[in-house]
Amino acid sequence: MMILRFPLKRQALALFAGLLLTACLSEAGPTLTAPEANDQARTGALTLIDIRTPEEWRQTGVAEGAVRIEMRNPKGPDGFAEAVLAEVKGDRNAPIALICRTGNRTTYMQKELEARGFTHVYNIKEGMVGSAAGPGWIKRGLPVQACKQC
Template identity: 50%
Template sequence: MAQNQQMQGPVSTPERAAGVTRRQLLLGLGGAGLAMGLGVYWWRSQPVAHDHQRLTPARAFAAAQAGEITLIDIRTPREWRQTGLPVGAIAIDMRRKDFLQALNAAVAGDLAAPVALICARGVRSARMTRALAAAGHSLIIDVPEGMLGAASGPGWLAGNLPVARWQG
């Protein structure tokens, strides 16, 4: 009797439901998740549009040295250790809970003082220009090339501008 019950076609199992194997389903979901993750990464790596003034790193350095702006490096301590700080910049990690208070202390409470923001590649500085304008600062300037360079230019380091070792 066992010989008479041989199946004529492929075995139907839960893994082959609707013509898709479990492996195919998992690979498809994994690929979709990877694509979505890459999309989110790309979106987060794009500077936001803003209508604030922009400076090249060389111009930001010259303006900071002349006392025309307060240059704020908003990167993290790990980044400051890796590359150093732009000479003339004040290091204030943008993730600090008291970031606004620290910035206000750096400009002696003058919300109209010209403040230039620099980060690694211009993404965070662009986002922070909008946030600081919303917080009442009227002259926020972006350094969109950042320390490492971006689509807008080669950046502070490639421009051979001076850096100081972070003493934190």
């Protein structure tokens, strides 16, 4: 049996990387289930934003009432934040819920918006098609609008 021995410096670096990863994961922002987001969007309590691509919108449709703002922006996260800010009429305190395919991109963009001063950004971690966080908007039978001209 071969035992690998790493220099103390590498062990410390590995430990630091693990702690950093744990800190990043523990700072996840607030989440909503798909039904919660649907209910709040229907009553006007929040703005629901689908951050996927036009191709994805055409494939599955878009959550009813969702605003389509593609995550990929020529200006990067700043351009995305500008588009979101325009949608909420300049109010960084307006409640916003982000949805994507499976919750990965929304996790990233939630942090980007928070870093730019948005205060009420919710992540629908189960996304449109489901993830470990839940079955997803579509499987839950929540309303979807076709998006043929996206």
